[in-house]
Amino acid sequence: MEHPILFLNLLFEKLGLPVVASASEAHSFWQYLLLPHVTYTWVIMILLFVLGAMASKRLEMVPRGGQNFFETVLVGIENFMIDVTGEEGRFAFPVIATLGFFILFSNYMGMVPGFFAPTASINTTLACALIVVVYTHVIGIRFHGVKYIKHFMGPIWWLTPLIMPIELIGHFARVLSLSIRLFGNIMGEELVLAILFFLAGLYLAPLPMMFLGLFTGFIQAFIFCLLSMMYFAGAIEEAH
């Protein structure tokens, strides 16, 4: 696979910092720290901070402009989340919204030439999936204490030796499915774009795929947040 041209890598090379284009060539600690998916995560962090600061600089009772837009979006996400998890799930809203914005922005950053989507690396998506699954268990223990184990035991008590391994494997599969779904979608999109560009770049062949990429970027962020909400709801509610 040919290495794409990345703006931050060019900038770091001009500054003399050790950068490599992919994880297989990294050996020292600084090379690992300056891998593209890490540095572009910082770019998204800075972007989200700047947007949040701009939107909340002077809060007014009757919102206008950027504050209005963000209030609409966030209230929409919050209402959708309360529909899924119920009223006691409101505390988990910042995690969901942050993950949603992060994944949305990083999916769209892959569409811009010269930038790299951090979610196109399995490391970022695995991190997001681990955050969600570990937080699910933390919520379960916080709400139910030791009785959280009843979530894994199934409806009838003598079926427990059969159902408990299946539930545990299911929880591990949640990590795998969340991370690989997001990684596969974004990485596959980039791969198709790279191949189409290599085959027929002059005839603007990647353009329809880029429209599809915008569509799937939004849908994958939405699906990630929806599944996270459903896992949280499953941990909050009583076991059947």
Added chain:
Amino acid sequence: MTKKVGLLTTLFLLGLATVALAQDAGAAEKVEGLRFFMYSAIAAGFGIAIAAFGCGIGQGIAVKSSVEGIARNPEASGKVTVTMLIGLAMIESLCIYALVVALILIYANPVSSLIQGFVGLAAH
């Protein structure tokens, strides 16, 4: 009958080609490595093809039901569309799992350094 004979002949010729192409010291392990990569490339192609076939049928059934639902009750088209999109993303993720396995077989193959050294792209 002729198609099966044709397929077996192709595989046999490919197998012969590995022996013919690697005529130097350590030839046996290079032949084995090349053969492993050949089989994993064939498996990657067939794997993603079968996954896309199943995914196409699954998503087709999902879209069929949602379009019928909208045709019966056009006022519910918003909810039906959202549910359909969620279902489509779930079904598509199964095809994505097969795609990731195919990508692993081609790009993260344990014999990939051997292949690259053989073709001359990198030091083996």
